[in-house]
Amino acid sequence: xxxxxxxxxxxxxxxxxxxxxxxxxxxxxxxxxxxxxxxxxxxxxxxxxxxxxxxxxxxxxxxxxxxxxxxxxxxxxxxxxxxxxxxxxxxxxxxxxxxxxxxxxxxxxxxxxxxxxxxxxxxxxxxxxxxxxxxxxxxxxxxxxxxxxxxxxxxxxxxxxxxxxxxxxxxxxxxxxxxxxxxxxxxxxxxxxxxxxxxxxxxxxxxxxxxxxxxxxxxxxxxxxxxxxxxxxxxxxxxxxxxxxxxxxxxxxxxxxxxxxxxxxxxxx
Ligand code: MG
Numbered sequence: 001x002x003x004x005x006x007x008x009x010x011x012x013x014x015x016x017x018x019x020x021x022x023x024x025x026x027x028x029x030x031x032x033x034x035x036x037x038x039x040x041x042x043x044x045x046x047x048x049x050x051x052x053x054x055x056x057x058x059x060x061x062x063x064x065x066x067x068x069x070x071x072x073x074x075x076x077x078x079x080x081x082x083x084x085x086x087x088x089x090x091x092x093x094x095x096x097x098x099x100x101x102x103x104x105x106x107x108x109x110x111x112x113x114x115x116x117x118x119x120x121x122x123x124x125x126x127x128x129x130x131x132x133x134x135x136x137x138x139x140x141x142x143x144x145x146x147x148x149x150x151x152x153x154x155x156x157x158x159x160x161x162x163x164x165x166x167x168x169x170x171x172x173x174x175x176x177x178x179x180x181x182x183x184x185x186x187x188x189x190x191x192x193x194x195x196x197x198x199x200x201x202x203x204x205x206x207x208x209x210x211x212x213x214x215x216x217x218x219x220x221x222x223x224x225x226x227x228x229x230x231x232x233x234x235x236x237x238x239x240x241x242x243x244x245x246x247x248x249x250x251x252x253x254x255x256x257x258x259x260x261x262x263x264x265x266x267x268x269x
Pocket of ligand 1: 011216217
């Protein structure tokens with residue numbers, strides 16, 4: 001069997017889009033672990049959130065946080081030296097994003113100058129967040145611990161998005177749509193750039209491997225474009241996000257069920 005490296009989105013892919021449950025993906029993840037196939041989370045979620053899911057699923061590979069803003073690599077994971085920017089707990093961190101303080105300031109400026117009311121998680125009372133996200137306080141705090149991105153809760157028209165993009169660009173920032181919410185982040189950062197860097201490191205570890213990407217939304221497109229095999233799971237029954245990209249294998253199942261289907265397909269080949 002070929003050596004696979006699997007990159008996966010979390011929300012709406014490995015995790016159920018509404019409940020964030022990974023129950024239906026558990027078996028597939030165990031199959032990857034048993035076959036020593038690295039499973040790399042590549043998600044908008046934060047370090048604190050991804051650590052939680054890694055622990056719950058018994059995954060110990062590198063992971064990509066906040067939409068490609070930083071790569072966390074467990075110490076001694078790669079048996080050779082490489083460049084990293086900082087160290088957090090037992091991880092070596094390659095940073096690609098811009099600090100969240102700069103993003104907060106840019107959003108304040110947009111609200112003031114364009115008379116908009118862009119709101120992030122931090123601008124909302126905890127009880128309202130609990131209702132909106134259906135998560136407990138601890139999980140919400142993990143979601144709030146963003147270092148490189150800010151989530152917007154607004155529903156925005158295409159015109160508003162363009163206007164915001166134009167303003168953000170003045171600070172080297174942009175806005176991108178995930179499964180549910182918009183994220184503001186560095187314009188130089190996306191999931192694809194981070195995947196490319198990790199792939200270069202894996203290329204030193206394995207002589208030959210096939211990189212696989214699994215996603216459900218627009219912010220997964222840069223990741224899906226840089227892998228050998230790109231899979232798109234359904235957003236909801238019989239509906240795939242339109243990514244305008246031909247080199248993609250559409251899976252006829254939603255979220256975690258779609259994720260599991262991809263893993264079974266790979267392992268059967
Ligand atoms: Mg998603």
